[in-house]
Amino acid sequence: MVKGVWGPYFSAMVPNMWLNEAGQSASGMLLDYVISSHPAGNKLLNQKSTGEVRNHLRGLLADMAKRQGLDDVSLLTKDFHVWPDFHGNRSPLADPTMKGMVVGLTINGSEANLALLYLATMQALAYGTRHIVDALMLAGYAPFKSLPVCGGITKDPLFIQIQADSVGLPILMPQEKDSVLVGSAILGACASRYFNSVEAAIQSMGGKADVVHANPNVKSFHDKKYDVFLKMFQDQISYRNIMNS
Numbered sequence: 448m449v450k451g452v453w454g455p456y457f458s459a460m461v462p463n464m465w466l467n468e469a470g471q472s473a474s475g476m477l478l479d480y481v482i483s484s485h486p487a488g489n490k491l492l493n494q495k496s497t498g499e500v501r502n503h504l505r506g507l508l509a510d511m512a513k514r515q516g517l518d519d520v521s522l523l524t525k526d527f528h529v530w531p532d533f534h535g536n537r538s539p540l541a542d543p544t545m546k547g548m549v550v551g552l553t554i555n556g557s558e559a560n561l562a563l564l565y566l567a568t569m570q571a572l573a574y575g576t577r578h579i580v581d582a583l584m585l586a587g588y589a590p591f592k593s594l595p596v597c598g599g600i601t602k603d604p605l606f607i608q609i610q611a612d613s614v615g616l617p618i619l620m621p622q623e624k625d626s627v628l629v630g631s632a633i634l635g636a637c638a639s640r641y642f643n644s645v646e647a648a649i650q651s652m653g654g655k656a657d658v659v660h661a662n663p664n665v666k667s668f669h670d671k672k673y674d675v676f677l678k679m680f681q682d683q684i685s686y687r688n689i690m691n692s
Contacts, residue, residue: 482561
């Protein structure tokens with residue numbers, strides 16, 4: 448048992464294996480909100496689709512990093528930090544009363560400012576993943592070897608790279624674009640007895656993945672940002688205690 452993590456459930460998905468469930472209350476929805484609530488984002492969304500806006504922001508970040516002589520776009524947020532619980536915390540704090548926090552705001556409604564906020568939010572979501580992984584390992588789970596990803600948010604290559612860099616693990620990117628649906632199909636194939644076992648269906652239908660490795664050159668930067676990330680939630684609890692005293 449791990450506080451803030453559901454499970455472990457035996458044979459809940461794959462026979463004779465244990466399943467734990469943990470997650471964040473908002474990820475893709477939070478990124479959409481960050482864009483739409485910013486003055487520059489609102490203007491961009493009147494001209495482009497959400498996907499096009501995200502592509503535009505990635506391009507801005509690449510240009511900003513190049514102009515500043517930075518080897519990695521993540522280094523742009525040295526003074527910009529986000530705690531992403533705009534919709535409460537699901538795991539590992541299991542506290543629906545947690546709120547979002549942003550450090551580094553200025554009177555700036557530019558597209559460049561939006562790009563930095565977008566980047567800092569992606570990093571915060573990645574640190575949320577790391578927070579969950581750390582909670583599991585602190586409870587005695589074996590070290591993780593890799594992290595498979597799926598869902599619409601995986602269409603953003605910068606998000607995937609930040610996940611790898613922040614958590615320090617290889618990310619497995621399914622070559623199948625709709626891998627969530629493949630999971631449903633695997634269960635359906637088992638239910639119809641097309642395969643004799645879930646394991647056999649996985650081997651036959653699971654497909655392959657591309658591996659995205661962490662960039663070791665930004666490890667120390669993300670370690671420092673993660674320390675700030677943890678301090679932010681501790682500070683929020685302190686503020687709550689002061690106001691409730």
